[in-house]
Amino acid sequence: MSKQCSKCKKNNAIYFRQYSGELLCNKCFIKSVEYKAKKTLSKFSMIKHGDRVAVAVSGGKDSLTLLNILKNILSDVNPELIAITVDEGIEGYRDESLHIVKNFCSNIGVESRVLSFRELFGLSMDKAMEVRPSDKISSCSICGTFRRRAIDLLAESCGANVIATGHNLDDYIQTFFINLFAGDVERIGWTYPEPVEYGSSGLKKIKPLMEIYEKELVLYAIHLNIPFQSEECPYKDESIRSAFRSHLNSLENIHPGIKYNAYNSILKIAKKVKSTPNAINQERKQCLVCNRDSSNNICSVCHTLSLFVKRN
Numbered sequence: 292m293s294k295q296c297s298k299c300k301k302n303n304a305i306y307f308r309q310y311s312g313e314l315l316c317n318k319c320f321i322k323s324v325e326y327k328a329k330k331t332l333s334k335f336s337m338i339k340h341g342d343r344v345a346v347a348v349s350g351g352k353d354s355l356t357l358l359n360i361l362k363n364i365l366s367d368v369n370p371e372l373i374a375i376t377v378d379e380g381i382e383g384y385r386d387e388s389l390h391i392v393k394n395f396c397s398n399i400g401v402e403s404r405v406l407s408f409r410e411l412f413g414l415s416m417d418k419a420m421e422v423r424p425s426d427k428i429s430s431c432s433i434c435g436t437f438r439r440r441a442i443d444l445l446a447e448s449c450g451a452n453v454i455a456t457g458h459n460l461d462d463y464i465q466t467f468f469i470n471l472f473a474g475d476v477e478r479i480g481w482t483y484p485e486p487v488e489y490g491s492s493g494l495k496k497i498k499p500l501m502e503i504y505e506k507e508l509v510l511y512a513i514h515l516n517i518p519f520q521s522e523e524c525p526y527k528d529e530s531i532r533s534a535f536r537s538h539l540n541s542l543e544n545i546h547p548g549i550k551y552n553a554y555n556s557i558l559k560i561a562k563k564v565k566s567t568p569n570a571i572n573q574e575r576k577q578c579l580v581c582n583r584d585s586s587n588n589i590c591s592v593c594h595t596l597s598l599f600v601k602r603n
């Protein structure tokens with residue numbers, strides 16, 4: 292026997308939202324996920340009038356879902372959404388997702404642009420892994436450093452000042468614990484969701500899905516037939532993140548809503564750390580090589596690149 296949706300009291304429920312006790316039909320579930328993203332956007336003033344938003348789209352479920360949600364909820368205020376994708380140069384992995392992104396964007400009528408590590412740094416990720424000077428430099432740190440720069444440059448080249456990423460609530464909590472266990476307290480302050488402008492073009496980063504459970508984003512993507520890449524990155528090295536992920540999921544199973552409680556506490560901690568003098572507002576310098584914002588004389592991108600140059 293099927294149960295009735297507790298919102299519209301009309302349709303059959305397809306989902307039981309354990310932490311709230313609601314039963315939701317397809318339509319009410321989709322609406323509630325989009326409403327949550329909308330609320331997060333306004334709560335932290337993520338997008339202001341006149342902003343141009345670039346959505347960082349990898350081809351995974353979170354980023355394509357983000358693009359779909361923003362397209363639906365911003366259609367009146369911000370019709371100029373653009374999808375930006377970085378091609379790291381990972382054979383057999385990135386090609387599939389580039390294809391998915393291109394098709395999805397053309398289906399929903401959003402312009403998309405791609406920039407590759409090879410074009411930008413003269414070095415694909417495959418090549419970087421082949422010639423890396425030491426395996427102490429992890430694949431994810433090389434890739435992350437290069438990808439952040441590529442995304443900034445792509446956004447700037449499109450005239451965008453806001454970069455939206457698909458991080459969800461689970462990612463946010465995991466990141467907190469990773470920083471906490473690494474003793475990286477200052478970094479916790481950086482994660483406070485109110486956007487801070489950086490760089491000479493005043494870029495800001497936002498995470499509109501950060502108050503939505505990963506599980507619900509998967510369900511959203513499945514119900515709307517959003518295609519996404521299932522292939523995992525061959526260089527993926529996330530042992531600590533995966534450990535936190537599975538611990539937090541088991542806790543949530545026993546105590547529904549515990550992730551929300553954790554999220555709310557983390558927000559308060561992040562806000563406090565952020566407002567501590569010298570925590571974030573340390574003097575910004577300019578990289579002596581590329582002239583971009585940096586906390587040291589040489590930025591992390593130029594530093595990483597120099598390791599490869601020395602070697603060749």
Ligand SMILES: [Zn+2]
Nearest residue numbers: 296299316319
């Ligand atoms: Zn309903």
Ligand SMILES: [Zn+2]
Nearest residue numbers: 578581590593
């Ligand atoms: Zn630099």
